Amino acid sequence: MLTLNYRDSRPIYGQIKDGLRRMIVSGALEPGEKLPSIRAMAVDLAINPNTIQRAYAELEAEGFIYSVPGKGSYTAHGGGAARRPAPDPARERELIRRLRDAVAELRYLGLKDSEIIALMDESGVGQ
Amino acid sequence: MLTLNYRDSRPIYGQIKDGLRRMIVSGALEPGEKLPSIRAMAVDLAINPNTIQRAYAELEAEGFIYSVPGKGSYTAHGGGAARRPAPDPARERELIRRLRDAVAELRYLGLKDSEIIALMDESGVGQ
DNA sequence: GTAAGTGTATTAAATCATCTGGTACAGTTT
DNA sequence: AAACTGTACCAGATGATTTAATACACTTAC
Incomplete structure (x- = not known):
């Protein structure tokens, strides 16, 4: 699912945060999709579970995922079709910067x- | 000239690197313009000169500035009008990413x- | 020529973020 | 009951970052 450098x-x-966020905002992960458990991803990446927990906790605080104690972690529902006020205005300003x-x-x-506009994605944009 | 957070x-x-690079690529600093000396900027920002030296050394290694021992540091000549191969292909890939x-x-x-295209700069682009 | 200013280099120490390891608790699922 | 889940806490090790203190060679101004 992810690779570390x-x-x-x-x-x-x-x-981990950047990798998951990219998969979420690009649509590679669908809204509400179940993520690997903290312990499972820790085993998969061969790192300490606490490190995954930190990534998940911050992604949840930023609104990209949500977690249910005892059940698991899931990608958030939201974003996508309709224009809506950004959950975090500071984040939008940061993106524009x-x-x-x-x-x-x-x-x-x-x-x-x-x-540059043609570089915005592989197929070209605004066409 | 710069502010630290x-x-x-x-x-x-x-x-410091990001701040100077932004001023250089945006044209706020002209090519060949003299930069504050390492010691002067250290006093200005109230930090250790070694920290400025590190920022300058890396910016020079990346081609944004150049330094002359005994004289000072200056913004590089290059980039701007004509399309030319990027000095560092990895850097261009990183920018596209x-x-x-x-x-x-x-x-x-x-x-x-x-x-999004309208956000690319304050006045709008490609018009 | 002397003084002041410049980039560059080196070493040691302190500080802090990061990561690990271990343990524990409460909830859900089978 | 057993296995899994998220969550929380703490102690320790590691490494990046920053500071401090010098030192050298070069350029510029007086």
Whole structure:
């Protein structure tokens, strides 16, 4: 499900958070889908369960997943079709900042706006 | 010139790197412009000069600035008008990954592609 | 030439985030 | 009852980060 990169300077729990979040927002994981249990993923990744627990806890605090004691953890229902106010306005601002930072540096490398827009996904966007 | 956020979990030298890189790629600092000396910026930010030195050294290794012993540090000449091969292909791949991650999560929040494109800078892009 | 300022390098110590290991409790499922 | 689940806590080890204190060679200004 996920792979860890120990050369990466980012903490393990951060890599897990980013990996799961990407699968959730990209649709690779459907809303309400059951996630591997904390202990199961810990065995799968060969790391301590506490590290998975931290990743899950923060993802839940950020609204991407929810957990039911005794049952398991699941991807959140929400986001997708209709425009709705972001659960966390600070998160949306952060995303816009990252978007603009990436665009600015790609421009610095000489890419034209049309090329950047074409990079937004594999198939092209706004068409 | 820069401000530090001690609540931020990111290391100080990373905040300095990101801040300077943003000013360089956005054009806030012109190519060849002189940067504050390591010691001067250390005094300005009230931190140890070694921390500034680390940020400058890594920015130089990544091609955003260059330093002349005895003289000072300057923003690099390069990037801008013409399309050219990225000095670091891995860096360009990383930027594309960040762009797509931000776009995917903004879509998850319900933003339409046209809205995302309009967010790419303050005035709108591709028009 | 002297002084001040510059980048660069090195070493030691302190601090903090991160990760691990172990244990425990209450809930759910079979 | 047994196995699984999320949750919580604590102690210890490890590594990145930051500070502190020097030192050297070079450039610029006086």
